[in-house]
Amino acid sequence: MKRILFTLSAFLLSGAAFAAGGGHLPYSFEPDVGNLPSVQRGARNYMAYCSACHSMDLMRYSRIGEDLGIPEDILKANLMFTSDKPGDTITSAMPADATGWFGRKPPDLSVNSRARGPSWVYSYLMTFYVDPARPAGVNNLVLPGASMPHVLWELQGWQVKADDAAHHGEEGHGGGHGPDTGLTLAQAGTLSPEDYEGFVADTVNFMAYAAEPGRVGRVGLGSKVMLFLLLFTALAYLLKKEFWKDVH
Numbered sequence: 001m002k003r004i005l006f007t008l009s010a011f012l013l014s015g016a017a018f019a020a021g022g023g024h025l026p027y028s029f030e031p032d033v034g035n036l037p038s039v040q041r042g043a044r045n046y047m048a049y050c051s052a053c054h055s056m057d058l059m060r061y062s063r064i065g066e067d068l069g070i071p072e073d074i075l076k077a078n079l080m081f082t083s084d085k086p087g088d089t090i091t092s093a094m095p096a097d098a099t100g101w102f103g104r105k106p107p108d109l110s111v112n113s114r115a116r117g118p119s120w121v122y123s124y125l126m127t128f129y130v131d132p133a134r135p136a137g138v139n140n141l142v143l144p145g146a147s148m149p150h151v152l153w154e155l156q157g158w159q160v161k162a163d164d165a166a167h168h169g170e171e172g173h174g175g176g177h178g179p180d181t182g183l184t185l186a187q188a189g190t191l192s193p194e195d196y197e198g199f200v201a202d203t204v205n206f207m208a209y210a211a212e213p214g215r216v217g218r219v220g221l222g223s224k225v226m227l228f229l230l231l232f233t234a235l236a237y238l239l240k241k242e243f244w245k246d247v248h
């Protein structure tokens with residue numbers, strides 16, 4: 001009996017561990033959409049730093065308010081910069097003809113964290129670096145030639161490629177935490193590297209939530225189903241023993 005339960009739970013756990021495997025990105029990030037305070041902070045970060053350029057056409061403010069437990073007045077005052085109707089979807093503040101500003105229209109980010117994967121988005125936000133050859137003066141490790149400016153530079157500071165840093169006689173200090181980014185922090189931002197990582201983690205948690213708002217409930221349902229199956233298996237086993245007791 002014990003063994004059956006044990007095997008079954010080991011099987012379930014190994015499935016979860018397998019699903020968490022990642023590709024070859026400088027950072028790997030497993031979002032935690034159940035961490036409500038983090039997702040709330042991420043919503044604030046996103047609205048303040050990203051919604052000027054990026055829309056989330058599939059997401060309504062009111063849904064964010066309901067899911068994240070944010071009352072309407074706080075929602076309106078702190079998160080709604082491009083509309084005052086909670087039923088509206090999140091549009092970007094950019095005029096439609098602004099595509100030419102960056103050479104590429106900032107893409108809609110409704111499902112971006114699902115399409116690219118959370119580790120990709122996390123790595124993207126971590127790995128902007130100074131590159132004078134680019135029009136905006138920055139480049140990105142996971143999206144080479146990206147036309148997005150480093151909008152979080154005040155928080156993170158400026159990273160440079162390690163060989164450039166050596167060239168300028170700069171010493172990296174704490175930057176490039178990622179295993180193999182080859183980037184060092186040449187000029188500190190207002191946040192420490194650890195706090196910047198936290199900022200990015202919150203933001204990606206919010207994007208992961210927004211990509212699949214129903215996921216929190218679904219994960220909850222999944223564990224209930226698993227529990228039911230475990231109990232059911234136990235009952236079936238006991239029943240079988242009972243039936244076959246007298247046969248031998």
Ligand code: HEC
Pocket residue numbers: 045046049050051052053054102104105106107109112116121124125145146147148149151152203
């Ligand atoms: C000043 C405008 C602007 C702001 C603000 C901005 N972005 Fe961007 N973003 C862009 C542009 C332009 C691109 C297209 C880059 C390209 O493909 O070359 C882009 C691309 C992206 C991509 C890659 C999409 C993909 O799959 O190719 C992600 C992810 C992203 N932005 C996230 C963010 C986040 C998160 C924020 C807020 C912290 C943000 N952006 C703020 C302009 C902006």
